[in-house]
Amino acid sequence: MERSLMKGNEALAEAALRAGCKCFFGYPITPQTEISAYLAKKMAKAGGLFLQAESEVAAINMVLGASGTGTRVMTSSSSPGISLKSEGISYIAGSDLPCVIINVQRGGPGLGGIQPSQADYWQATKGLGHGDFHVIVYAPASVQEMVDMVINAFDKADEYRMPAMILADGLLGQMMEPVTFPEIKQKNSEKTWAADGHKNKRKHNIINSLYLQPDVLENSVVERYKRYDTIQENETDAENYLCEDADIVLCAFGATARVAKSAVNQAREKGIKAGLFRPKTLWPFPVNEINEAVKNAKTVLTVEMSMGQMIDDVKLAINCSKPVEFFGRTGGIIPTPTEILAEIEKLGGAK
């Protein structure tokens, strides 16, 4: 297996190619543009299609069209661009189409900034568009996970016929790390629902999210939620680091989890029993895993690059059985291990 030093955005793009992504539609926005630039160079050679759209709105609708024909397709953007895509994402979810969407988050709201952020947690997990729907949300914390998760995201999107999102951030997108590309077992999922021309061999397929009769619409949503139940049962993923005997369990995802891990190590050096719980899937949220991780803890400390968004899910997941505290920086500022350690000490995580 080859090992190479790559930038997060480029590694993700390469992994998408290897995962059999055949179409990519994008629009430039910092800090994710390397994904487009990489695929512009490589996609055609790999027998795929790269197209720069006139807007984020057009890009996500091109995704809808390509996915409607049963083609593996991806788009990527950063926070303000994801807001623009949200209408299309709702239609894609409502039409039961698979696709992969990358959000390399930057600071917000509005035009915000171009430094790393995690302030799109709510958007990704709860409000990615109008209507009752979810997308599977993966939160990588390394360049290697950018690779592994995007490969998995394509398979899961196909399996469950729904969008999957990689919720990364500007730090992961821009940093370089050694990465290994795994052997990929191409899953040949037959897409009998695709609108790719019926060749006079079957009745026409219709890709659609319109149901004017309320009972029919309700049934379609309920059917989708049954799939969501299966996903919540089978697809949660998390890392548990030194939680078993921890008095204080930190909860963090993505790049923030790396900093939090350093703080946990520093705390341990000082004799404080700290641990880290890191969700790798944000939706479905790893409910059982977090309950297991905090069962012996006195306090939970959620650390995020936002004013506190995942903390809601942490409290819900553990049913507020422990005090859940928060530390975060926002606007593109990355919390330091020292800051987090000070917070751990303040909370008496010590003795």
Added chain:
Amino acid sequence: MAVVFDRPKALCDVPMHYCPGCTHGIIHRLVAEVIDEMGIEGDTIGVCPVGCSVMAYDYFGCDMIEAPHGRAPAVATGAKRAKPDSFVFTYQGDGDLAAIGTAETVHVATRGENIVVIFVNNTTYGMTGGQMAPTTLPGQITQTTPFGRDTSVQGFPIRVCEMLSTLDGTALAQRVSVDTVPHIREAKKAIRKGFENQKEKRGFSIIEVLSTCPTNWGMSPVEALDRLRAEMMPYYPLGVYKDTSVKEEK
């Protein structure tokens, strides 16, 4: 007994929801006849808009995708790029194509995307009950221009074929009408040319069809056709605004 007139195969045998006297039915039929005649139903992907023809996916026998409002050209681009050997068409009204979807319309044309756009211009938003459209004529009374479209307030209508004919990616921009039998025959020829362009990979084709909306215009079907001739045709002259296939033949 010989059958002299029948439903085109590419139209499904289902009742349509369109209002009495509406010209959508004729236009659907023309598209379906062209698909039948070219024998391409099995390779065609249709994209329907948001508006009166939103449910066209139930009427055309080919595979269909329903797009968000205004985004049919982007959806069609995705489908065509993913399946370059298929025939892809969109079927859009004036609000969908020339208001909320203007950016998608201009860019699908300038990219020279090998698709056909059937653009139904009836100068109003039919599905929502007759509001001002980008093609509503100066002085025209609608639900949202109750005193007539005042160009000093609401600006001017857009002439889509004229605008798109300036773009290098456009292969065919033609405005037709379905108010008389000769015009209907001409409209069908234009639609056929659009699909032939796609086959020959000549680029983007738009066929604008002047259409009526008796319900929201508050007219009988016959009065509506009279209005189409008396008021729409002078503002939106029929004709070929661009046709690159002619140059090739010379």
